[in-house]
Amino acid sequence: xxxxxxxxxxxxxxxxxxxxxxxxxxxxxxxxxxxxxxxxxxxxxxxxxxxxxxx
Numbered sequence: 001x002x003x004x005x006x007x008x009x010x011x012x013x014x015x016x017x018x019x020x021x022x023x024x025x026x027x028x029x030x031x032x033x034x035x036x037x038x039x040x041x042x043x044x045x046x047x048x049x050x051x052x053x054x055x
Contacts, residue, residue: 003011038045
């Protein structure tokens with residue numbers, strides 16, 4: 001099967017967008033899993049404002 005260069009570039013662009021979307025989904029899944037662990041944790045939690053002040 002042959003594709004015109006223009007069509008091939010469109011396919012690559014769509015593939016790149018798809019990979020970016022999958023990466024965002026994966027990152028969000030990981031972040032929400034961390035939130036669940038933090039909520040279950042008995043350790044003292046740090047407020048975002050306190051964290052930012054320390055930076």
